[in-house]
Amino acid sequence: MTKTKKTQLSNTFIAKIQKNLEEEKKHLEAELDKFTKKNSHIDDDYEATYPEYGDKSDENAQEITQYLTNKPLEMQLEKTLRDVDKALKRIKDGVYGICKYCDQPIEEKRLEARPTSSACVSCKKTLTQEI
């Protein structure tokens, strides 16, 4: 892929976003650490651990309930973590803030509200029918 556009954002703005993203990453990893095991073979892949409350049937039921609560949470956190990583990579590559679909700069306001955005509002709208 050839990079035709460079980000138009100021270094100060990028530095602020990068700091936010790095903090978000630490936070997400700490959250995941509480109830998942990291996959040592694949980066940023986590498995919800199966809780052990005991062997009684109500304890087993509790374990299942807890696991079923953890699993979607794990997937959500993992997805966010991947988005954060992708955004950090775009900063490193100097293409942060450029829409990946139309190559136009993404509005600063949008990036501030959602630093992991990789598409501008109009492309996102076309794709998902929502902002």
Ligand SMILES: [Zn+2]
């Ligand atoms: Zn776009």
